[in-house]
Amino acid sequence: MKIYRAAIFDMDGTLTDTLADLHDSVNEMLAHYNFPLRTLDEVRQFVGNGARKLMIRSLPADKENFVDEALKFYDGCYARNCLNKVAPYVGIMEMLAALQSKKIPLGICTNKQHFAAVAIAEKILAPIKFSCVSGDEPNQPRKPNPTRALACAEKCSVAPEDVAYLGDTAIDIETAINAGFLAVGVTWGFRPRSELVDSGAQIIIDHPHELLERVNFG
DSSP states (O other): OOOOOOEEEBBBTTTOOHHHHHHHHHHHHHHHHTTTOOOHHHHHHOOOHHHHHHHHHSSTTOOOOGGHHHHHHHHHHHHHTTSOOOOOOOOHHHHHHHHHHHHEEEHEEEEEEEHHHHHHHHHTTTOOOOOOEEEOTTTTTOOOOHHHHHHHHTTOOOOOGGEEEEEEEEEHHHHHHHTTEEEEESSSSSSSSHHHHHHTTTTSSTTTTTHHHHHHOO
C-alpha cells in the first residue's frame, strides 16, 4: 500500500468552520454601502476562490467597477472578525494530533487571505505546528494553480507524490491533481459530495478520523 509522508490541507470548510465570520464580514461590507445583504447559504456558495472573487459574487451585478473599494473595506472587516466564531470541525484536532504524533509534516494551502490563515492556524489550531501556512497574497497564484501547494510540499521536505491533500471543494481537488498529490475530498465542508466526485477526488471521507483509516501515513 502506498505510503504518504505529508498532509496538506485547505482551511475553510476543511479544517475550520469559518462561514459565520465570512458571512458577517460580507454583510458588514454590503451594509456599509447600502447594498442588499447576502444569506449564509449564498456566502457558502461564494467562497473558495479568494476574497476578490467573493466580492464579485457578493456585490450587486451592476457593481463590477466597485470590487476594489469593496475588497479593501471587506479586508478590514474580516481582519476584525476572522477569529470571532471560527472553530475546528469535530474531530479535526484529534486527527491533526494523531498525524503530528507520527511525525507527519503538516501544511495549509488556502485561497483565504494570508493574514487570516496565519491567525487561525496560530490561535484556533494551536498547539498543532504547521511546516507551511500559505494563504492568498498579492502577485501569488490562487488554487487550483498548484504553485503554492507545491511550495508547501517543498517546505515539508516531501515529494509531491508523497503528499495527501484534503479539501472540500472542486478547487481543492483540482489543486491536488494539478500538483500530483493524492486528492482527498471531505464532505463536512461547504460543498456537496457530488462536487467532489465530479471533480475527480481519489478518496472521499465523511469524518476526520477516517483519514488515517483510508490513507497510509508513515
